[in-house]
Each structure stands twice: as C-alpha cells, then as structure tokens.
Amino acid sequence: MQKIIGKEKSLSDLLSNKKYTIHYYQREYRWGKKQIEELIDDLTGEFYEFYEVGNSRDMVEQYGHYYLGSIVFSSGENQAAIIDGQQRLTSLTLLLIYLNNLQKNSAEKVAIDHLIFSDRHGVRSFNINVEEREKCLNALYTDNISTFSPFGEPESVRAIFERYQDISEIYPEDLKEEALPYFIDWLIYNVDLVEIAAFTEQDAHKIFVSMNDRGLSLTPTEMLKGFLLSEIKSDKQRDEANEIWKSQILELTNIDVKADDDFFKNWLRAQFAESIRETKKGAVNEDFDIIGTTFHKWVRENQKKIGLSDSTDFEQFVLEYFPKYVAIYKILKKYSVEFSKDFECVFYNAERNFTLQYQVILSSISPNDTDETVNQKIQIVSRYIDQFIARRSFNFKTLGYNSVKNAMFVISKKIRRKSIEELKIILIKELEGMEFDLDGIDNFYLSVFTIKNLRHALARITYYLENGSGLNTKFSDYVDRESKNPYDIEHVWSDHYERFQDQFTTDKEFQDARNRFGDLLLLPQDKNRSFNDAEYKGKLPMYFGENLLAKSLNEKCYQNNPQFLRFIESEGFEFKAINDFSKESIEYRQQLYKSISQKIWDIKLLEK
Numbered sequence: 001m002q003k004i005i006g007k008e009k010s011l012s013d014l015l016s017n018k019k020y021t022i023h024y025y026q027r028e029y030r031w032g033k034k035q036i037e038e039l040i041d042d043l044t045g046e047f048y049e050f051y052e053v054g055n056s057r058d059m060v061e062q063y064g065h066y067y068l069g070s071i072v073f074s075s076g077e078n079q080a081a082i083i084d085g086q087q088r089l090t091s092l093t094l095l096l097i098y099l100n101n102l103q104k105n106s107a108e109k110v111a112i113d114h115l116i117f118s119d120r121h122g123v124r125s126f127n128i129n130v131e132e133r134e135k136c137l138n139a140l141y142t143d144n145i146s147t148f149s150p151f152g153e154p155e156s157v158r159a160i161f162e163r164y165q166d167i168s169e170i171y172p173e174d175l176k177e178e179a180l181p182y183f184i185d186w187l188i189y190n191v192d193l194v195e196i197a198a199f200t201e202q203d204a205h206k207i208f209v210s211m212n213d214r215g216l217s218l219t220p221t222e223m224l225k226g227f228l229l230s231e232i233k234s235d236k237q238r239d240e241a242n243e244i245w246k247s248q249i250l251e252l253t254n255i256d257v258k259a260d261d262d263f264f265k266n267w268l269r270a271q272f273a274e275s276i277r278e279t280k281k282g283a284v285n286e287d288f289d290i291i292g293t294t295f296h297k298w299v300r301e302n303q304k305k306i307g308l309s310d311s312t313d314f315e316q317f318v319l320e321y322f323p324k325y326v327a328i329y330k331i332l333k334k335y336s337v338e339f340s341k342d343f344e345c346v347f348y349n350a351e352r353n354f355t356l357q358y359q360v361i362l363s364s365i366s367p368n369d370t371d372e373t374v375n376q377k378i379q380i381v382s383r384y385i386d387q388f389i390a391r392r393s394f395n396f397k398t399l400g401y402n403s404v405k406n407a408m409f410v411i412s413k414k415i416r417r418k419s420i421e422e423l424k425i426i427l428i429k430e431l432e433g434m435e436f437d438l439d440g441i442d443n444f445y446l447s448v449f450t451i452k453n454l455r456h457a458l459a460r461i462t463y464y465l466e467n468g469s470g471l472n473t474k475f476s477d478y479v480d481r482e483s484k485n486p487y488d489i490e491h492v493w494s495d496h497y498e499r500f501q502d503q504f505t506t507d508k509e510f511q512d513a514r515n516r517f518g519d520l521l522l523l524p525q526d527k528n529r530s531f532n533d534a535e536y537k538g539k540l541p542m543y544f545g546e547n548l549l550a551k552s553l554n555e556k557c558y559q560n561n562p563q564f565l566r567f568i569e570s571e572g573f574e575f576k577a578i579n580d581f582s583k584e585s586i587e588y589r590q591q592l593y594k595s596i597s598q599k600i601w602d603i604k605l606l607e608k
Contacts, residue, residue, distance in 0.1 A: 006070070009195045011092060012188040014071065015115040019129050020089070021081050029090050029156040033166045039091055040170050042066075047186050051179060057108075060185040070194040074203075083198065086128070093128055094140070094160065098167045099184055101143045102176055110184040116141065133157055140164050206230045221249065221260045223296035228318050233311040241318040248326045255333050262358075263329050264295050269409070270363035271325075271416065272306045276409045288409055321367050328365060328374060332358050339476045342375070345382035349389065351479050352456055354399060356408040357385045363412035364423055376420055383606055384427040388434070390601045393453035395440035424606055431603050438601060441594040446489065446515040455479065455489055458522045461596045462549045468571065469548060469564040478522055478547075490523040490550070491515075492581050494533050503583045513583060518590030521550045536581040553578050571599060 043066065050063035071085035082089065096116050103109045117126045126137050136157050139148035150161040175183050218226075225245055232238040252259040268291045275286035290298045299306065308314055335343040336350030349357045361381045365374055392399055414426055446454050459478035466473045478487050493500070493514045497507045504510040513519065523531065523546055531539050544554040548564065551557045555577035558565065568575050573595055578585050 006194045006196045008192050010189050011191050011193070012115060014089075014193060014195065015093075015096075015127050017114050017118050018080075018127050019118070019125070020073070020127060022086050022128070022130050028154075029087060029159050031087050031091055031159065031163055033163070033170075035087070036091060036163050036166045037170050039088075040095070040167065040172075043187065043191065044172055044175060044183070047175075047183055050186070051182055053178070055182070057182060057185065060182055060190070063186050063190055065190045065192050068191055068193050070196055072196045072198065074198045080197075082128075085193070088193075090128060090160065091163065093126070093137075094164050095167055095187075097137070097140050098164065098171065099180070099187075100141070102171075103180055103184070104143075106180065108181040110181050110188075112184060112188060115188065130156075133160060136161050219261065220294060220296040221264060224264065224299060225249075227296060227300050228314055231308070231311060231314040232318070234315075237311075237315050237319075241315065244319060244323055248323050251326060251330060255330065259333070263326065265292055266329065266358045267325050267362055268295050268299065268306075270359045270361075270412055272302070273409070274305075274413070276406060288405075324367060325362060325365070328362065328378075329358065332361060332378070339474065343378060343382065344475075345386040346378065347476070348456070348460070349382060349385050352389055352393075352399065352453065354385060354389055356401065356405060357382060360385060360408050360412050360415075364415045364418060366417040373420065377423060380420065380423050380427065380606055381415065384431065387431055387601045387603065387606075389453075390457075390597070391431075391434055391436040391438065391440070393450070393457070394438060394444050394597075395436040396450065397436060399453075428603055428606050431606075438594065438598055441517065441597055442590065444517040444590075445512070446517075446520060451489070454517065454520070455487075455522070457517075457593075457597065458489065458520060458549070459487070460600055461593055462522055462547050464596060464600050465552075465567075466548045468567040469561075470567075471548065473547070485524045485526055487522040488525045488528040490521040490528045490531065492519045492521065492536060492539070492553075492586075494531075494535065496533070499535065513586055516586050516590055517593055518586040518588065522547065523550065537579075540579070553581070555579070571596075 046064070046066045069085070069088060071089065072083040073080040074083055093116060096112055100112055100116065115127065117124050119125075124138070126134065126141075132154050133156065136148055136150070136153070137160070139145050140161075145161075145164075148161070150158045153161075229238055229241055229245070232241055249260050252263055256262070269288055273287035273291055276288035277283050277286050285293075287298065287302075299308075303309075306317075308317060331343070332346055335346040337347075339347045346357065346361075361378055364377045364381050369377065389399060392404075397403075411427075411430060414430075415423055418426065444450070444454070444457075456479060459475060462478060463473060463475040477483070480486060491514055495514070497504070497510045500510050504513065521543075527542070527546065531542060534542075540554055543550040544556050545551075548557070552575050558575075558577060567573075574592065578588075
C-alpha cells in the first residue's frame with residue numbers, strides 16, 4: 001500500500017464546490033434519530049463553550065476547534081468517492097440545508113449554498129452526488145417537502161427525509177435567532193475533519209477495514225465485505241465481486257432484515273469451525289462462539305484455515321462459493337416456511353423452531369456439488385434432524401438451542417463435505433447410537449413442556465395417514481397457529497372425573513390417563529370447544545366428519561373407504577373402530593400411534 005496522506009480540513013474546505021459520490025464499500029445511509037441527536041448535541045454543546053452574547057462575528061475565528069473524525073476518499077477524475085464517512089457527511093449536509101432554510105430571511109445570512117450544491121448552466125447538483133437522492137434533497141433545500149413523498153423510495157432516501165425532520169425537532173431554539181450566524185460560521189470554519197486520500201481502490205479498502213473494525217460503525221457483514229474485496233488485486237474482478245456481493249446481500253435481506261448475518265454465521269460455522277467453547281467454568285470462546293459474534297474478525301484472523309492465501313482465493317470465495325451457498329440457504333429458508341414434498345423435513349424442523357438445521361445441512365455440502373447432489377443432501381440431513389428431534393421430544397428431552405448446539409456442532413464436523421453415501425452411513429450410525437429411541441412413545445403424554453412437540457406429532461400422524469389414503473390435505477393446515485380457526489389438541493375423554501370413577505381411584509390418575517398420547521386428537525378450535533363437555537358416545541358421530549385420525553374411531557370409517565383400508569393393511573396398522581372408549585382404548589391408541597410414528601421416523605428412510 002502506498003503512503004497514506006491525511007490533511008486536516010474544515011467543513012468549508014471539504015464541501016466548497018466539491019463533488020463526491022458514495023463508494024460501493026459504504027453502506028446505505030442508516031443514521032437514526034439517536035445519532036442525529038448526538039451529533040447536534042455535540043456540536044451545539046461545544047459551540048456554547050465559546051459563544052457569549054455581545055461578541056462580534058469576527059471573534060468566532062478565535063473560538064476553539066472541534067474534531068469530528070476522519071473521512072476516507074479515493075480520488076477520481078471528476079469526483080471523489082467516499083470510502084468511509086458518508087454517514088457524517090450526509091448528516092452534516094442535512095444540517096447545512098436546515099440552517100440555510102433557517103437564515104433565509106436573516107439580514108446576516110451566511111453564504112453556505114456552495115457547501116450544499118453547485119450550479120452549472122442552471123442545473124443544480126448536490127455536492128454529495130447520488131442520483132436517487134436528488135429529488136428528496138431538492139425538496140428539502142427549497143423547504144417544500146410537500147412536493148416529495150418518501151413512500152416507495154430506497155432506504156437511504158427515506159432515512160434522509162426522516163433525519164431532516166429530526167433535525168428540525170432537535171435543533172435548539174436559542175440558536176435560531178441572534179446566535180445563528182455565529183453558529184454557522186463556527187460550524188463551517190472551526191469544525192474539522194481529517195481527509196485521508198487513497199490513490200488506489202485497493203488501498204482505500206484496506207484503510208476502510210482498518211479504521212472501521214471497531215465499535216458499531218459497521219455491521220459484521222459490511223466489515224467482512226470490506227476485508228474480502230480489499231484482498232482482490234484486479235479492479236475488474238473487484239468490481240465484479242462487489243456487484244455479486246450486493247445482489248446476494250439483497251437476496252438475503254429480502255428474506256429478513258438480519259438474514260445476511262444469520263447466513264454468514266451458519267455458513268462459516270458449517271464449513272470451517274473446528275472448535276466450540278467447553279461447558280465448564282473458565283472456558284474460553286472458540287471458533288463456533290466467535291463466529292456467532294464477530295465472524296468478520298474470525299475470517300480475517302483465520303484466512304489461511306479457510307483457504308484464503310492470495311487474490312485468486314478471495315476471488316473464488318466471493319465469486320463462486322458465496323453465491324452458491326447463498327442460493328442453498330435461500331432454498332432452505334424458502335422451504336422452512338413453504339411446504340414442499342421434496343423438502344418436507346426442512347419444513348418440519350422449522351415448524352419446531354430448530355434453527356440449527358441450517359448449519360448442519362450446509363456443513364454437508366461441498367462447493368463442487370451439483371444441484372442434484374445438493375438436493376439429495378438437503379433431504380438426507382434434514383431427515384436425520386427430523387428423527388433426532390423426534391427421538392428427543394418423545395423422551396421429554398429439551399430441544400433448546402443451548403442444549404443441542406454442541407451435539408449439532410459435532411455432527412456438522414463429522415458430515416462436513418461428505419459424499420451422499422458417506423452421509424447415509426454416518427447419520428444412520430448416529431441415530432443407532434442415540435441414547436433415546438421411539439420407545440419413549442409408550443409413556444408420552446401432554447404437558448406444558450410437551451404441548452408443541454405433541455401437537456406436531458399428532459399433525460404428522462394425521463397427515464401421514466391421510467396422505468397415504470389418497471386424501472389431499474396439508475400438513476401446514478394442522479400446525480398453522482395464525483389461521484382464524486387453528487387446530488387444537490382434543491381430549492377424547494372430557495374433563496369429568498366423576499364419569500370414570502369406576503376405572504380410577506383418584507382424579508390425578510384420571511388426569512394422567514386423559515393426557516396420554518393415545519387419548520388425543522387434533523380438531524379445529526371451534527369444534528374442540530363445542531365438543532368439550534360431551535361424553536364419548538356424543539362425540540363419536542361428530543368425529544366422523546373430521547380428519548382421518550379422528551374419523552377412524554367411528555365404524556363408518558371402515559365402510560366404502562377402499563384407499564384407507566388398503567393403506568393400513570399395506571403398512572400393517574391395526575386400526576379398529578371404538579364404540580366405548582376405555583382405559584384400555586387409550587393404551588391401544590397409544591401403541592397405534594407408536595406404530596405409525598415408527599413408519600414416519602424410520603431410520604431406513606435415510607437409506608432411500
């Protein structure tokens with residue numbers, strides 16, 4: 001890198017008849033009201049240290065100076081590009097526009113138009129020259145904001161419009177009259193910034209990274225971009241990498257405002273993390289933990305570990321690997337909210353809020369995998385996770401993030417970039433070696449702890465049964481809690497102990513039996529409530545009009561229903577109608593549910 005040249009400049013020096021564009025390494029203008037308030041408080045507070053009523057204007061030259069940080073530029077033929085500092089310069093420009101409007105009718109007007117825009121051949125162009133901002137800035141400058149609507153405008157434009165409103169609210173009343181020209185003089189001549197000029201784009205990016213990798217100035221994603229692109233030597237390749245980066249980040253943020261951060265955490269952990277913090281006192285953060293907080297620093301400090309040695313490696317990382325894994329992550333996020341038969345387990349895992357599935361699935365995928373291979377790996381790994389979750393939930397084991405992250409980290413390392421056949425072998429072995437199996441269903445029951453997983457299990461059993469019997473129903477309907485009439489857990493036995501005193505000696509024994517898996521169904525909320533107190537014989541005819549799992553209690557279900565009968569025969573399910581639902585009926589249904597679950601969560605499915 002060539003020698004860095006830094007020069008102290010006043011705001012007047014920086015903006016007087018100058019033209020700047022916003023460099024693509026800079027983020028959008030995102031200052032909020034808090035940052036504007038801090039800026040104005042700092043500036044006006046410093047000004048009050050020197051200003052006294054009765055001073056003559058020329059005394060402002062003797063006032064103290066205020067340092068407002070540094071600005072990094074890369075030089076260009078007609079205009080410089082702002083590499084770092086556009087948040088402050090944009091905010092200062094808004095303040096100047098506001099002050100200019102305040103002094104319109106003042107006898108002591110300070111000339112600051114040339115710090116805001118330049119006029120050539122009757123055409124006004126603002127000194128921070130970004131085309132999408134022109135209309136908004138013009139409305140603000142002419143103090144005619146009714147001519148502009150921020151709705152539908154890009155993020156930066158909306159923020160600029162809103163921050164101008166904030167300035168008008170925050171600016172002190174006692175600096176609007178007599179002291180106004182004094183403050184403007186002090187602002188443009190005594191507020192200093194250090195101008196750092198870079199002679200090449202690559203040097204500018206290196207300066208940018210070194211100066212901003214601290215505090216809250218930039219997000220980890222933005223800092224990672226700065227580092228990766230700064231290591232690409234070719235201007236052409238760097239420009240291409242920048243365009244790809246912008247398009248991919250846009251794709252991610254279209255999913256969710258924080259999806260870019262989530263993607264990098266999942267991708268880097270999946271593909272490169274080698275260690276995780278031990279669960280003991282005094283343990284220190286390792287790869288997994290550091291990536292979760294400052295992944296941009298981790299990449300820079302571990303670049304050799306992840307194969308980044310020269311410019312070619314960085315090009316490949318951004319131009320090839322990055323978009324490939326973004327595309328896969330998008331598929332995963334899409335099918336986590338949109339049910340697809342091909343990727344059904346991704347949806348099932350997401351429905352149970354198992355966010356670690358993205359990391360584990362991404363770990364299995366090699367950069368050279370074909371689309372077909374990627375899809376198969378998604379299916380295999382997501383099914384393994386589905387079975388992992390089922391085994392834990394049926395055995396009353398928590399699925400909280402902190403409870404399973406270590407196990408998922410270990411499995412991520414084991415399957416990292418493995419072939420399809422290797423994946424099957426490893427994951428089947430993992431399931432076979434699990435401490436928990438589906439025998440936990442024998443004692444599975446409804447509680448505050450199990451309600452979500454139990455509802456999911458009932459939905460899976462119901463959907464599996466109906467799908468196998470040729471009915472066109474949707475699993476998502478059974479678990480959608482936002483619908484107007486969501487499905488609730490239905491107790492076959494109503495909550496009336498007095499009706500069952502011949503079978504139980506205490507109410508607790510009755511409640512324990514009533515909450516067992518075999519006594520439960522899913523019904524629409526309105527039906528669940530209307531059936532609430534009815535005896536079983538009164539419910540039975542109404543069950544026939546509901547889903548197939550409920551309908552199977554009624555003997556009519558076994559008449560003129562050939563697809564259902566063929567399906568249960570082929571699967572070996574021992575369904576039968578129940579006219580009088582007893583304690584033994586609950587045990588029978590519990591085992592029936594277990595036999596269906598063993599089909600749904602069969603290890604052999606991974607081999608297919």
